[in-house]
Amino acid sequence: MNEVLTAPTLDLHPKAAVMSDAERAERMKNPGFGKVFTEHMVVIPYKDGVWGRGELKAYGPIAFDPAASVLHYGQAIFEGFKAYRQPDGGTATFRPFENAKRFNTSAARLAMPAIPEERFVEAADALIRQEDKWVPNAVGESLYLRPLMVATEAALGVRPAKEYLFVLFASPSGAYFSGGVKPVTVWISEDYVRAAPGGTGFAKCAGNYAASLIAQAQATEKGCDQVVWLDAVHREFVEEMGGMNIFFVYQEGGREIVVTPELTGTLLPGVTRKSLLDLAQELGYGAEERKISVSEWNAALKEGRMTEAFACGTAAVITPIGKVKSTKGEWLIHNGETGPVATKLREALLALQHGQKADTHGWMHKVK
């Protein structure tokens, strides 16, 4: 169950005057993803072994000492989840305690301090309440929350820092990929890996993304939208697509089975991935977590045993994969079009998040 705070640990210092309704409406017209930011943020400092009081204040730049260790040794983690408008005009977030838990898993891997889950969620709830007018109303749109933590201690010695800053800000979000739900073309990366056993693949750390950008650039060069990562050891098993988890749809004994790579420590354990495994079964599909090689992917498609592939994550929900390219050739999936299983799962998840379907799992966290 959700933890309850006994006393608020956040000081609210909102701006004296917020943006006019007209200006806000203008900025929210075509928000895209991660380009428009709201007017407030939350910061919580960590020093001397404890988290201090947090502050909700005007959104703006943060000053760092040039010796701040995040700028050198990269102790930086983040999260991403969303607030959705509900039919009663209120707002709710989707499984925020899952993000809080994962934030602390990431923190532990990077030798950073854990933040109490209830403080993580309290910060988000306070920011969302403050920015209620920034929560879009349309289904498929939402207010994206971006919590992060960085090492702020001015010290060049290579060791875990002793001072950190937790920051949370928000961004109204439309479709993650411009042009709506359109199947993407992916490039199977053989030159680069995202994560190796014993590394940081399961952690949502900034460095994973820094290391991935060159592979994404190569995918673009090859005329693809996204990169598909293979395991670092065999260079054979599919792990993820860009910053999203990946699913395959098989036909077996007259029904659909959704299959996603098992969590090996090199994959990021997505909240969307976990939720879709449950939703798939409720929709009558089978659901499996196991290894899938590129050769199996190719063969299953050719034999007609696999009918769809899609990627999933908070930001873009579900993105169908229409075409695969690699050094070994290219192949189409579902004729390059969005398949019925991806569509049904996407609709089911969005209906739940927007309060149009009963929340039988207790996944929604009411904010307002």
Ligand SMILES: *Cc1c(COP(=O)(O)O)cnc(C)c1O
């Ligand atoms: C955040 C992320 C995901 C998706 O996780 P969700 O919790 O579903 O948003 C998948 N892969 C990577 C590499 C990620 O960083």
